Amino acid sequence: MTHPATVADVALAAGVSRQTVSNVLNRPEVVRPETLSRVQAAIQGLGYRPHASARRLRTRQSSTLGVRLEPVHGISGAVLDRFLHALVESADERGMRILLFTATDVDDELTHMERLVEGSDVDGFVLTSTFHGDPRAAWLGDRDIPFVTFGRPWGLPDMDAAPHPWVDVDGRSGLCEATDHLVAQGHRRVGFLGWPSPSGQGDERRRGWQDAMRAAGLPDADGLTSEDDVAAATRTVAAAIDDGAGFDALVCASDTLALGARFALGSGVPVVGYDDTPVAEALGISSVEQPLVEVASAAVELLMGTGRSVLPASTGHRLLAPRVVWRG
Structure with a gap:
């Protein structure tokens, strides 16, 4: 049976003292770069894992x-x-x-x-x-x-x-990229559906849509707001359509809003959501994915x-x- 690697094993493999190994684990800033790299390589090669409970007792930290x-x-x-x-x-x-x-x-x-x-x-x-x-x-x-x-x-x-x-995550750039792509495909009435302001994330995502529309010389007045609820989003988009709004495409601040917009617009109008949830994937809705x-x-x-x-x-x-x- 193979025993777990110890500090002594790491020290032997790296050709350093046990104290140096301890410094690498707890105070790497005091270790010379070349020594640090050698000890870290030994730790990885041996699969060494520090004894967490002992370290917690020594440092008085909960980890x-x-x-x-x-x-x-x-x-x-x-x-x-x-x-x-x-x-x-x-x-x-x-x-x-x-x-x-x-x-x-x-x-x-x-x-x-x-x-x-x-x-x-x-x-x-x-x-x-x-x-x-x-x-x-x-x-x-x-x-x-x-x-x-x-x-x-x-x-x-x-x-x-x-x-x-x-x-x-830069939601502004994500919505700007989505809008740019839709405009490049020939869409000219690209609307936005977001959350009521002030909303840090929502306002940033709206700005990404505005940046792309203004760069293309297109109007950015078709900005709608809704609570983050599917039924509320459907009602908001349906009301806008009843008032004469004609969307070629719609970008949204969340997949929840995008799903509501899809119900109001049907599958013929491109809709882009945000978060790339399993629901968006299952229903074939384009979406901005966070890393x-x-x-x-x-x-x-x-x-x-x-x-x-x-x-x-x-x-x-x-x-x-x-x-x-x-x-x-």
């Missing part, structure tokens, strides 16, 4: 990140499931665990976060679904609790200079740097590009 499991709204709730799955895998590669918790609203979420911090149950948090006036970042920042957000700090004058790390594996990996990297514990203070951001999945 756990807290994430709120949000209520599912519309058919795009599957996106959060995919992100959480990718986040668990990315965290596990660093010896970290994910602790999921539920909350009825933001105030309840803050209460849960306070309990987790007071109980030393987590080392930091990954926040999702950021919004204008979001109080969570300030609450964590005031207490020097490490965290990263999936979503921009909407409302800050300069989001690139935010005092905390964030990762997001969720890359989002999760970037979130963990921003929160942990190159080490195996969360950083006491971190800044920086990543804005990742989506891609349009065309169907039909």
